[in-house]
Amino acid sequence: MTDFIALPFYDLLHENAHVPEIRRTLPPLLAGVRRSVLEIGAGTGLITTSLADWTPAEIFALEPSAGMRGVLLSRLTARPELLERVTVLPCDALGLDLAEPVEAMVMINVMYALEPDYRARLWPVLAAHLEPGGLLVFTWRAGGPPAPGPMRELDSRRVGRHTYAVLSEIIESDGKEACKARYLYRITEGDRVVEEEEIVGHAYRPSREVIEKELTGAGFTPADAPEGLLAWRLP
Numbered sequence: 001m002t003d004f005i006a007l008p009f010y011d012l013l014h015e016n017a018h019v020p021e022i023r024r025t026l027p028p029l030l031a032g033v034r035r036s037v038l039e040i041g042a043g044t045g046l047i048t049t050s051l052a053d054w055t056p057a058e059i060f061a062l063e064p065s066a067g068m069r070g071v072l073l074s075r076l077t078a079r080p081e082l083l084e085r086v087t088v089l090p091c092d093a094l095g096l097d098l099a100e101p102v103e104a105m106v107m108i109n110v111m112y113a114l115e116p117d118y119r120a121r122l123w124p125v126l127a128a129h130l131e132p133g134g135l136l137v138f139t140w141r142a143g144g145p146p147a148p149g150p151m152r153e154l155d156s157r158r159v160g161r162h163t164y165a166v167l168s169e170i171i172e173s174d175g176k177e178a179c180k181a182r183y184l185y186r187i188t189e190g191d192r193v194v195e196e197e198e199i200v201g202h203a204y205r206p207s208r209e210v211i212e213k214e215l216t217g218a219g220f221t222p223a224d225a226p227e228g229l230l231a232w233r234l235p
């Protein structure tokens with residue numbers, strides 16, 4: 001399991017990336033959810049607090065990385081009323097163990113980190129923890145894995161005298177769903193590199209056909225969802 005995330009960069013670079021779009025497209029899908037939501041790969045909680053704002057439901061925020069969980073818990077501490085309603089689960093998705101099934105499950109920008117075998121084992125686990133009629137929503141991008149390409153800067157933010165930049169290159173691609181990528185997380189002051197972290201690993205972008213086969217095999221049926229999201233229900 002590779003995670004291409006350098007923790008100190010996460011909120012800086014993501015708050016303005018996928019998050020505004022998700023905050024626009026996800027709430028209509030969750031209208032009517034009242035009792036419980038599981039968020040898989042909650043990260044630093046950028047979506048978690050929004051889930052709590054959109055629904056009155058109890059929230060289970062599952063996040064395997066202790067560093068990400070630390071930021072998530074800081075975010076919850078800044079909203080003390082949410083500490084009553086959000087349970088942070090310190091495990092990966094296959095370690096899910098809930099006392100009762102939930103009404104809805106949300107997985108935002110996590111699929112890329114799931115190896116195909118892991119992903120195929122995950123859907124039955126999620127089905128076993130979802131209420132009949134329950135909703136599963138996750139982000140999905142068409143087009144398969146990106147082709148190999150040179151290192152380029154994806155984004156940067158200024159923090160005082162420093163610039164935080166993320167660069168990435170695609171080293172290889174299997175043309176089906178996997179690619180190998182290299183990320184550089186670089187902090188600079190002028191021309192001087194203050195700190196740099198390199199992360200190399202695999203990412204996955206399965207086709208819609210593959211996802212549909214896996215999910216229907218686990219008992220899910222497709223539901224309507226806006227561009228960028230896929231939604232499924234248990235009959």
Ligand SMILES: C[S@@+](CC[C@H](N)C(=O)[O-])C[C@H]1O[C@@H](n2cnc3c(N)ncnc32)[C@H](O)[C@@H]1O
Nearest residue numbers: 041042043046064065068092093108109110113
């Ligand atoms: C790009 S972040 C997305 C975080 C959050 N959903 C958001 O949209 O801001 C991906 C998250 O998935 C988590 N993750 C990776 N593999 C996972 C797994 N097998 N089970 C659960 N979470 C996982 C990572 O630890 C990371 O926090």
